[in-house]
Amino acid sequence: MAGILGATMVTAEAPLDRTPIVIAHRGASGSRPEHTLAAYELAIEQGADFIEPDLVLTKDNVFVARHENEISETTDVAEHPEFATRRTTKTIDGVAMTGWFTEDFTLAELRTLRAKERLPLLRPDNKAYDGRQPVPTLAEVIALAKRATAATGRTIGIYPETKHPTYFALIGHPMEARLVAELRAAGWDSATAPVFIQSFEVNNLKALKKLTKIRLIQLMNDTGGPADHPVDDYATMATPAGLKAVATYAWGIGPNKVMIAGGKPLVRDAHAAGLRVHPWTYRAENIFLPEAYRVPGDPATHGRIGQEIADAVAAGVDGFFTDYPLIGAQIRDKPY
Known part of the structure; x- marks a missing residue:
């Protein structure tokens, strides 16, 4: 583990599950453009247990994997003159956004686009893969996970996030029943299925709770609150009383990693409420690291x-999201 771990860690708490799971955040997105089959395939090769597709819908109601429904940062749509007139401004969860949106494209139209690196200044090597990969569908991600499970002998799961479900419902594209039906068609509709469904919203998860036995994860940020619960905030949800309420509809929480750092009690409190803890997102670049884990160099260095992940494991997390699943798998397999 030389070069990955440094200081000795003290285990504060054991995870509820025996071994923390490695969740490839948008695939191996530190090494390939995010949300592409190439990123998911590399993540599996590197040892990820789960691959994460963020889900948005097309005009013809097909789930595709994009971080946002606005796709100018992650595809070459701006280079397609045939779609120039579809550039528009919309308000998504109270925020005005200008660009091109998946709900204005059929799947066939989206498939003419190609993915590109979202963070080219921080990950310039990934630009070599620009233009090679189409926007994948949820069906393709499911098929990849099933093929990889058969090929590797390991259970490879998926960890989809419903993006802006209230917004999509308001424009006539509700997600919940459609997502459950697609997962059920894949044979996944139980608490033991290799699937977690995550959301920053609350009503979305509560609706899913009525439709499926698949494990649900309440995402939390260190600021703000759920878009569909404007009177609530994540800080309140992360209190012992708030966590008990979350446990009535969710199997676990996915907090911003800063919410568990520095001896904060969230892992302990969540476990006391019967919730698993899967923090996000562990990234290698200095700009994303707390000061204690940075090294000399520029923001991309x-x-x-590895030390940051190992410290999270020592704090008792049950899994973690990372852009670098190879390092995450090394920590999972030999944490100390």
Whole structure:
């Protein structure tokens, strides 16, 4: 583990599950453009247990994997003159956004686009893969996970996030029943299925709770609150009383990693409420690392991500999201 771990860690708490799971955040997105089959395939090769597709809908109601429904940062749509007139401004969860949106494209139209690196200044090597990969569908991600499970002998799961479900419902594209039906068609509709469904919203998860036995994860940020619960905030949800309420509809929480750092009690409190804890997102670049894990260099220089992950494991997390699943798998397999 030389070069990955540094200081000795003290285990504060054991995870509820025996071994923390490695969740490839948008695939191996530190090494390939995010949300592409190439990124998911590499993540599986590197040892990820789960691959994460963020889900948005097309005009013809097909789930595709994009971080946002606005796709100018992650595809070459701006280079397609035939779609120039579809550039528009919309308000998504109270925020005005200008660009091109998946709900204005059929799947066939989206498939004419190609993915590109979202963070080219921080990950310039990934630009070599620009233009090679189409926007994948949820069906393709499911098929990849099933093929990889058969090929590797490991259970490879998926960890989809419903993006802006209230917004999509308001424009006539509700997600919940459609997502459950697609997962059920894949044979996944139980608490033991290799699937977690995550959301920053609350009503979305509560609706899913009525439709499926698949494990649900309440995402939390260190600021703000759920778009569909404007009177609530994540800080309140992360209190012992708030966590008990979350446990009535969710199997676990996915907090921003800063919410568990520095001896904060969230892992302990969540476990006391019967919730698993899967923090996000562990990235190698200095700009994404807390000061204690940075190394000399510019914002793109890779710092001590392995130590940061190992410290989270020592704090008792049950899994973690990372852009660098190879390092995450090394920590999972030999944490100390």
